[in-house]
Amino acid sequence: MIKVGVVGASGWANEAHLPALATLEEFQVTAVATTRQESADRVAAAFGVPLAFADAGLLTAHDDVDLVVVSVRAAEHAKVIRAALEAGKHVLAEWPLGVDPDESDELAEAAAAAGVAHAVCLQGLHQPDARFVADLVAGGRIGRLESAVLVASAGPLGGATVSPEHAWTNDPAGGTTVLSIVTGHYLASLEHLAGRLTDVTARLPHLYDRVEVAGTDRTVAGKAPNQVLLHGTLEGGATASVTIHGASGAPDGFFVKLVGSEGALTITRAAEGGYLHWTDWDVRIGGERVAMPEAYRTVGLRPADGPAANVAALYRDLASAITEGRAPRPDFHAAARYHRLLAAVERAARSGAKEDIA
Numbered sequence: 001m002i003k004v005g006v007v008g009a010s011g012w013a014n015e016a017h018l019p020a021l022a023t024l025e026e027f028q029v030t031a032v033a034t035t036r037q038e039s040a041d042r043v044a045a046a047f048g049v050p051l052a053f054a055d056a057g058l059l060t061a062h063d064d065v066d067l068v069v070v071s072v073r074a075a076e077h078a079k080v081i082r083a084a085l086e087a088g089k090h091v092l093a094e095w096p097l098g099v100d101p102d103e104s105d106e107l108a109e110a111a112a113a114a115g116v117a118h119a120v121c122l123q124g125l126h127q128p129d130a131r132f133v134a135d136l137v138a139g140g141r142i143g144r145l146e147s148a149v150l151v152a153s154a155g156p157l158g159g160a161t162v163s164p165e166h167a168w169t170n171d172p173a174g175g176t177t178v179l180s181i182v183t184g185h186y187l188a189s190l191e192h193l194a195g196r197l198t199d200v201t202a203r204l205p206h207l208y209d210r211v212e213v214a215g216t217d218r219t220v221a222g223k224a225p226n227q228v229l230l231h232g233t234l235e236g237g238a239t240a241s242v243t244i245h246g247a248s249g250a251p252d253g254f255f256v257k258l259v260g261s262e263g264a265l266t267i268t269r270a271a272e273g274g275y276l277h278w279t280d281w282d283v284r285i286g287g288e289r290v291a292m293p294e295a296y297r298t299v300g301l302r303p304a305d306g307p308a309a310n311v312a313a314l315y316r317d318l319a320s321a322i323t324e325g326r327a328p329r330p331d332f333h334a335a336a337r338y339h340r341l342l343a344a345v346e347r348a349a350r351s352g353a354k355e356d357i358a
Helices: 017-022 037-047 056-061 074-086 101-114 128-138 164-170 178-194 308-324 332-351
Strands: 002-007 027-033 051-053 067-070 090-094 118-121 145-158 197-203 210-213 219-221 227-234 239-247 254-260 263-269 281-285
Touching: 002 017, 002 056, 017 027, 017 037, 017 308, 027 037, 027 056, 037 051, 051 056, 056 074, 067 074, 074 090, 074 101, 090 308, 101 118, 101 332, 118 308, 118 332, 128 178, 128 254, 128 263, 128 281, 145 164, 145 178, 145 227, 164 210, 164 219, 178 227, 178 239, 178 254, 178 332, 197 332, 227 332
Parallel strands: 002 027, 002 067, 027 051, 067 090, 090 118, 145 239
Antiparallel strands: 145 254, 197 227, 210 219, 227 239, 254 263, 263 281
């Protein structure tokens, strides 16, 4: 049994991490931490967790914690991760890992030196349909891959209006923007299906100097890009074209098309709601729906049940990695590479030229 402490338990962790962990016999949540004791006590009571802290340092140092889950805002990740590594604890960090490639590389090196398991929550890599489609492409079902197209929504980020709870995402310093968080998830999923990007050209349009805060008379500075547009080359020579657009409400769907020498595969959502890395997919080849074998589901939850499902699948892989002494998928080194990919997108947008991805 792996004993888990969750830092930042009152936000996204309350929606995804804690419900996911509650379904898995490999784990026991023994501690939660938030910035206020009242909220920590409330979450602990709701999930039957014995320990509640208003100080993340007390959680990371506690003997009844083997794995620290870092689910605070991105700018605060490094501090909690370093404390967990110094205490010799395994770590699962939310995406993005750090605020930039340098910090992410540093965290990856520190985790490797600590000799612990380290993973990042890019749960789309454990989406059942994603693993199925990756196998179809790798197995030659559409022949040699020639091009990949992705169009998706970043809502509720990047629109003309923003909810009060998301107003801070219009400042890139917070680490949660259309580029840094949403595009990171989408590109990780696309590369899982089609292979790594080796170079990119890009644009990062800023459509609004001021963004309205919904339900108020306030506006905030629109410092973050509202869209991400990129073209690139994939390993093997195929091309990629990606459009991530902002929206003022919930995500309104996605479209992926993988064109091969012997056919084309398309992906859309199977039901309303959800992002590419959250929900079930409708997969078609030549217009005909292709059913995914149930063997691809590694946990009892289904993506249609909500965001906890693919997070639970990631946790199951992490448990196996700890038991087997291997690297989880994806680990901090993979996360640092995704940060370098996003940095290449930013450079390409500034320079107007093609940028190679290290």
